[in-house]
Amino acid sequence: MKQTITIDPVTRIEGHSKITIQLDEQGRVDSARFHVTQFRGFEKLVEGRPFTEMPSITARICGICPVSHLIASAKTCDALLAVQIPDTAVHLREVLNLAQILQSHALSFFHLSSPDLVLGMDSDPVQRNVFGVAQANEDLARDGIRLRQFGQEVIALLAGKRIHPAWVVPGGVSSPLLAENRDKILEAIPDAIMRIERTLEWYKTTFEQFEAELRTFANFPSLFMGLVNDKGELEMYDGKLRLVDPMSRIVADHLDPARYADFIEEAVEPDSYLKSPYYKPMGYPDGMYRVGPLARLNIIDRCGTRLADQEWAEFRMLERGAQLSSFQYHYARLIEMLYCAEKIEQLLNTPDILSEHVRAYAEPNRLEGVGASEAPRGTLMHHYRINREGLIQWANLIIATGHNNLAMNKGVYQVARHFVRGEKIQEGMLNRVEAVIRTFDPCLSCSTHAFGQMPLQIQLLDPEGQVCDEVRRG
Amino acid sequence: MSGTLIIAIGNPLRGDDGVAWHVVDELFHRDLPEGTCLLTVHQLLPELAQDASEATRIIFIDASMEHQPGETAVIELTQSPLDLSRGTHELDPQGLLALTTRLFDRSPTAYLVAIGGKSFGFSESLSPVVEAAVPVAADLVVGLTQAIPGIVSPTPAG
Numbered sequence: 001m002k003q004t005i006t007i008d009p010v011t012r013i014e015g016h017s018k019i020t021i022q023l024d025e026q027g028r029v030d031s032a033r034f035h036v037t038q039f040r041g042f043e044k045l046v047e048g049r050p051f052t053e054m055p056s057i058t059a060r061i062c063g064i065c066p067v068s069h070l071i072a073s074a075k076t077c078d079a080l081l082a083v084q085i086p087d088t089a090v091h092l093r094e095v096l097n098l099a100q101i102l103q104s105h106a107l108s109f110f111h112l113s114s115p116d117l118v119l120g121m122d123s124d125p126v127q128r129n130v131f132g133v134a135q136a137n138e139d140l141a142r143d144g145i146r147l148r149q150f151g152q153e154v155i156a157l158l159a160g161k162r163i164h165p166a167w168v169v170p171g172g173v174s175s176p177l178l179a180e181n182r183d184k185i186l187e188a189i190p191d192a193i194m195r196i197e198r199t200l201e202w203y204k205t206t207f208e209q210f211e212a213e214l215r216t217f218a219n220f221p222s223l224f225m226g227l228v229n230d231k232g233e234l235e236m237y238d239g240k241l242r243l244v245d246p247m248s249r250i251v252a253d254h255l256d257p258a259r260y261a262d263f264i265e266e267a268v269e270p271d272s273y274l275k276s277p278y279y280k281p282m283g284y285p286d287g288m289y290r291v292g293p294l295a296r297l298n299i300i301d302r303c304g305t306r307l308a309d310q311e312w313a314e315f316r317m318l319e320r321g322a323q324l325s326s327f328q329y330h331y332a333r334l335i336e337m338l339y340c341a342e343k344i345e346q347l348l349n350t351p352d353i354l355s356e357h358v359r360a361y362a363e364p365n366r367l368e369g370v371g372a373s374e375a376p377r378g379t380l381m382h383h384y385r386i387n388r389e390g391l392i393q394w395a396n397l398i399i400a401t402g403h404n405n406l407a408m409n410k411g412v413y414q415v416a417r418h419f420v421r422g423e424k425i426q427e428g429m430l431n432r433v434e435a436v437i438r439t440f441d442p443c444l445s446c447s448t449h450a451f452g453q454m455p456l457q458i459q460l461l462d463p464e465g466q467v468c469d470e471v472r473r474g
Numbered sequence: 475m476s477g478t479l480i481i482a483i484g485n486p487l488r489g490d491d492g493v494a495w496h497v498v499d500e501l502f503h504r505d506l507p508e509g510t511c512l513l514t515v516h517q518l519l520p521e522l523a524q525d526a527s528e529a530t531r532i533i534f535i536d537a538s539m540e541h542q543p544g545e546t547a548v549i550e551l552t553q554s555p556l557d558l559s560r561g562t563h564e565l566d567p568q569g570l571l572a573l574t575t576r577l578f579d580r581s582p583t584a585y586l587v588a589i590g591g592k593s594f595g596f597s598e599s600l601s602p603v604v605e606a607a608v609p610v611a612a613d614l615v616v617g618l619t620q621a622i623p624g625i626v627s628p629t630p631a632g
Contacts, residue, residue: 134576142577149521
């Protein structure tokens with residue numbers, strides 16, 4: 001008899017989703033799908049709002065990576081103003097973005113994924129959480145807490161608060177950096193670097209233990225995409241897009257993110273609110289690509305900071321071409337944390353970092369603009385059209401998790417095929433199916449925008465919880 | 475940090491659930507000992523263990539469904555073992571204290587100032603009865619910041 005296994009909800013990720021696994025009559029996995037079941041709809045919500053409100057509104061999409069939206073949105077607004085923002089403002093935005101990436105990676109690695117790594121994929125699910133990690137490996141738990149706090153403190157020292165700061169504005173940032181705050185951040189960097197390096201050393205000792213997961217966790221050929229600077233180095237704030245193939249050969253380079261529609265198409269699936277972008281010249285679904293830490297380390301020529309470059313060289317030695325196993329997103333995340341800490345230090349030591357000239361002012365000079373930056377989970381793009389009064393007429397957001405959707409689905413299928421046996425289903429098997437999704441660190445609150453395709457049910461409830469009205473579609 | 479850490483917990487967009495944030499607003503007009511740190515959070519998170527480990531005394535302020543609307547109570551928090559079955563979104567003051575002790579080997583004196591809530595729906599304002607309790611709760615917090623650990627007289631929960 002055919003059987004369907006449903007994992008609902010998928011745990012230790014940001015947002016709401018489920019996984020369905022279809023077994024055939026012999027109990028073998030026939031198909032597996034990752035469904036994103038929440039809907040946000042920010043692109044419609046913002047229509048009619050002044051474009052200057054966009055950074056603050058879109059930052060509310062997410063409590064984990066509000067800074068990413070703040071920056072991509074502000075860059076889009078810069079494009080509408082057609083201004084070149086002051087260098088100091090660029091550097092300060094970069095520091096903020098790096099701090100955001102560092103704290104988000106710490107959340108993903110230490111709080112969400114380390115329970116699998118420390119306690120094992122088959123351990124008791126009741127204890128497989130950050131508190132179980134605290135019990136089993138105090139150093140690791142402490143390092144996670146300290147690193148996340150470091151990233152959040154940097155954000156607060158720059159932008160006034162840890163979550164949903166409003167400091168990044170069209171044309172720059174709203175206030176300069178105080179010398180005392182710069183010094184506080186610089187003082188904390190050596191400790192952060194020590195903790196990241198210690199975690200990297202520990203992580204590298206686990207490879208043998210997770211040999212099967214390394215081999216099967218979304219380990220397949222695909223394209224990889226991300227921003228690089230003009231030296232081919234890791235670039236989180238600006239730069240041009242590069243795509244490489246599974247052998248790390250450059251497929252496309254120097255692509256202007258503002259022209260994304262020339263090379264990225266967004267497919268829509270009937271069973272998910274998450275869109276499925278693909279590289280247009282290779283068609284759907286062959287144009288599947290991955291973004292985020294693994295992709296970024298696969299596309300670059302070097303990181304551009306001393307310690308991260310040493311780790312990156314070791315990372316690249318593991319394979320002849322690109323790292324294809326998504327399990328190594330964890331490894332890449334740690335290397336990027338190291339890069340972020342070093343790069344923050346570099347930027348804070350630039351001579352003009354305390355300059356008070358941090359904002360350019362202008363009226364809108366264009367009616368359409370695109371802004372792109374690297375968010376923790378990959379390339380983030382905002383695209384707005386405004387009318388002559390500066391009101392948003394149309395918006396499109398392409399989110400990192402969306403870029404990864406095709407690969408996540410393929411990964412779920414690969415892991416399910418390898419680990420799930422219909423005749424004797426065990427929790428550890430299903431945990432691995434969830435864990436492959438966790439390697440991508442999806443942020444579903446950010447990325448659900450495929451309104452109009454998935455079956456939708458809306459209920460209007462009275463204060464007693466009784467249904468007053470109901471609309472179903474699809 | 476070596477003084478008192480005050481952590482106000484709640485969602486200010488959910489009516490009385492955000493009463494602790496209103497107490498913090500009130501505390502800005504009160505005399506607090508030097509070194510007192512005020513934090514407003516929607517929920518407790520593991521990274522607060524670092525802040526907790528650096529304080530000598532922690533005062534949590536939170537809305538309560540176990541007290542009558544507008545009723546206030548001071549509860550002295552005792553150490554409990556780390557509960558491994560909790561998720562990161564379910565961390566309560568005792569859980570944070572247990573995590574702090576486990577990771578940082580520190581056990582600050584801790585109290586909870588609980589304020590009974592009435593309405594937890596979408597609203598940025600408090601019920602009148604809960605609003606009236608805000609200065610009372612602020613008085614309790616000020617008293618705790620000045621108390622010598624061990625001689626405060628907490629009221630029982632419930």
